Amino acid sequence: MKIINFLKDQWFALIIIAVLIFMQIESDQRASIYQDKLVELRKKIEYYKAKDEQLKHKIDSLSSLDKEIVERIKIIKQKEYVQIKMVDSIPVSELQQFFTDRYSEGNSN
């Protein structure tokens, strides 16, 4: 009886406690949903970072290939320069030979 009387007297306090407990439980549930979402987002970020790293490696490999091409272009230009310089000094017989070799039968260049 005493307990019932106490509850009757303190009904307002009990309502407040009940509301607080309800709010706490609801807040925990919401926080748990958000935590799951955070884990999901973290995974998503990791996935994007891994993809980005892969792309970075691909770009790096293409850059090194580009350097090789630039090097080959330099060599072609150097060769051209040397060959053109040599033309001034080669004898006439070699000039004739050049045309013979270049425009021999079957060579359409």
Place this chain on the structure above:
Amino acid sequence: MSFNSFSQTDTPKVTLTETEARKVIKDLLKYDSLKLLYAELEQRIELLSKKEDLLYARLAKKDSIIATQQEYIDVQESIINTKKPIRLNGFVGVQTFQVSLTEPILYIQTEVELGKLTLGGRVFAQPNNPGGYGFVVEYKIF
């Protein structure tokens, strides 16, 4: 000086001087070199296009990372707001009747903030009058 090696017997002859022949050879060498350069440059253009595509793809990935990180921050903020601790306040105060210091009410108040709602209790005492206690319920307007 003339060159017979490239002339044909059944077609009209073309005669070049030595200087002209050297110039022609130089031009031909340049032509050969340009053909090689063209092939290399075509390869380079293809490579650079691929690189451009990859860079765009990387940019898109970076944007995705930034957007996801922003989303992450938003969720974290939501958690902070959800887990906002209940604020407990305590006050000691004096309340007067009108603009006068006669028989002021002295009180001690404790309260709990629940968002816009404040719930609390107040114990008060007044000279010449019996003291007492009561509940305080407030709603924040601004």
